């Protein structure tokens with residue numbers, strides 16, 4: 001493990017470009033997601049090597065539900081299989097799984113694999129792998145506002161006591177430090193409703209590569225870029 005002071009503690013990734021990767025090869029979009037799952041495996045491995053503590057992956061957004069049914073079905077099946085097949089590896093590598101988002105929307109078999117992997121890895125102390133599934137940041141923020149309003153209406157909290165910290169503690173990411181580095185692949189310059197609150201101070205690195213082509217060397221290059229910026233602006 002080659003941790004330095006400039007290793008981000010938390011990396012968040014918007015994995016984009018699976019569809020374009022497949023289109024460019026004349027393959028169905030599902031093949032792009034399948035190839036993308038291999039990049040997920042490699043990103044986890046790279047983060048372990050670098051000593052990153054948290055890796056959050058945008059695997060399925062609340063907006064993705066409007067995709068064709070067969071694409072959604074194949075993504076959910078892929079996710080279910082990925083979690084089942086990779087559980088032994090996660091256990092061996094001391095990876096702890098978390099999930100954020102409106103998980104009740106997911107198919108029951110997929111949710112079962114998620115719950116099982118979360119439960120089986122709960123005592124692991126290595127990399128925290130956080131999957132954002134059926135996730136939307138505005139929904140997360142309105143859920144937090146609703147939870148706080150409910151507590152205030154019940155007299156459990158005083159509205160005057162609501163501050164940044166209390167608000168953050170009502171987000172799905174309560175207890176998880178904010179991302180230091182946000183990576184987006186496929187060259188798009190958008191945040192797409194991902195961790196809007198949490199990325200307030202994150203460094204952003206955009207890669208032109210589609211997610212299935214984004215491998216170990218590319219993630220290391222993004223971390224190097226983060227370290228350069230961090231050294232220049234961080235200390236003073």
Ligand code: FPP
Pocket residue numbers: 015016017018019020021033034036037040057058059060061064078079082131186211
């Ligand atoms: C964006 O590409 C990617 C997704 C909507 C899904 C991400 C899913 C994976 C990488 C597969 C498996 C994930 C795990 C955690 C095992 P896109 O389809 O929007 O690409 P496009 O913009 O080129 O159409």
